[in-house]
Amino acid sequence: EAYFQGKEILSGKKILITAGPTYEKIDPVRFIGNYSSGKMGFALAEVCAERGADVTLIAGPVSLQALHPNIKRIDVESAEEMYNVVVDKFPNMSAAIMCAAVADYAPEIRDEAKIKRTGDDLLLRLKPNKDIAAALGRMKKTGQVLVGFALETNDEEENAWIKLNRKNLDFIVLNSLQDKGAGFKCDTNKITIIEKSGNKLVFETKAKKEVAADIVDVLNMYF
Ligand code: CTP
Numbered sequence: 231e232a233y234f235q236g237k238e239i240l241s242g243k244k245i246l247i248t249a250g251p252t253y254e255k256i257d258p259v260r261f262i263g264n265y266s267s268g269k270m271g272f273a274l275a276e277v278c279a280e281r282g283a284d285v286t287l288i289a290g291p292v293s294l295q296a297l298h299p300n301i302k303r304i305d306v307e308s309a310e311e312m313y314n315v316v317v318d319k320f321p322n323m324s325a326a327i328m329c330a331a332v333a334d335y336a337p338e339i340r341d342e343a344k345i346k347r348t349g350d351d352l353l354l355r356l357k358p359n360k361d362i363a364a365a366l367g368r369m370k371k372t373g374q375v376l377v378g379f380a381l382e383t384n385d386e387e388e389n390a391w392i393k394l395n396r397k398n399l400d401f402i403v404l405n406s407l408q409d410k411g412a413g414f415k416c417d418t419n420k421i422t423i424i425e426k427s428g429n430k431l432v433f434e435t436k437a438k439k440e441v442a443a444d445i446v447d448v449l450n451m452y453f
């Protein structure tokens with residue numbers, strides 16, 4: 231226990247973290263996005279950096295700062311941009327934590343000019359984006375650790391278990407919606423971790439930085 235709280239315990243480890251939402255352009259002035267603040271991913275980046283890891287933080291559009299010198303930040307906007315950067319960086323990583331709320335769909339056609347208000351109905355056709363976590367699950371080499379998140383509204387643990395297997399994750403962090411102090415925009419979170427062994431770890435509602443420390447403690451056991 232005390233050993234895991236040692237300060238430089240992650241030195242020599244390279245950890246990739248995705249954070250925040252993605253924005254999918256509709257035209258030059260509009261996008262489809264979501265309410266992710268990026269706080270959980272930035273908290274994870276800070277905890278990993280403080281423990282001596284070399285962190286690569288791939289951030290969607292967020293209004294947060296990552297000040298720790300061990301954090302190398304790469305800003306992206308769309309799911310496609312995030313996919314390209316993450317797939318390029320992953321082979322060199324010890325672990326990846328997929329914390330971003332990646333858009334599942336993007337407009338099929340991106341207008342080059344601002345869409346005008348005509349008064350008629352407007353139909354936006356959406357095409358599925360690539361699953362970044364699943365792509366890493368296919369690329370994963372022995373020794374690399376892959377961590378995902380899940381936000382479910384029903385059959386939470388069963389759906390998280392299906393996701394863990396579909397994406398070839400080592401463990402998945404289930405964000406509980408059953409608690410008022412949890413989730414998007416919030417400074418606290420309530421999580422359950424489900425490991426590929428089937429082992430389940432239930433945590434209390436805590437500040438996101440403390441939740442991040444719990445997640446990194448579990449990650450540590452995989453190295
Ligand atoms: N994820 C990803 N790329 C995507 C979609 C999701 O890397 N295009 C990752 C998320 O970062 C998270 C995990 O996959 O770690 C689960 O995301 P979630 O949205 O809960 O699952 P989906 O597979 O997209 O399924 P659904 O939204 O339908 O529940």
Ligand code: CA
Binds near residue numbers: 332333334
């Ligand atoms: Ca999704």
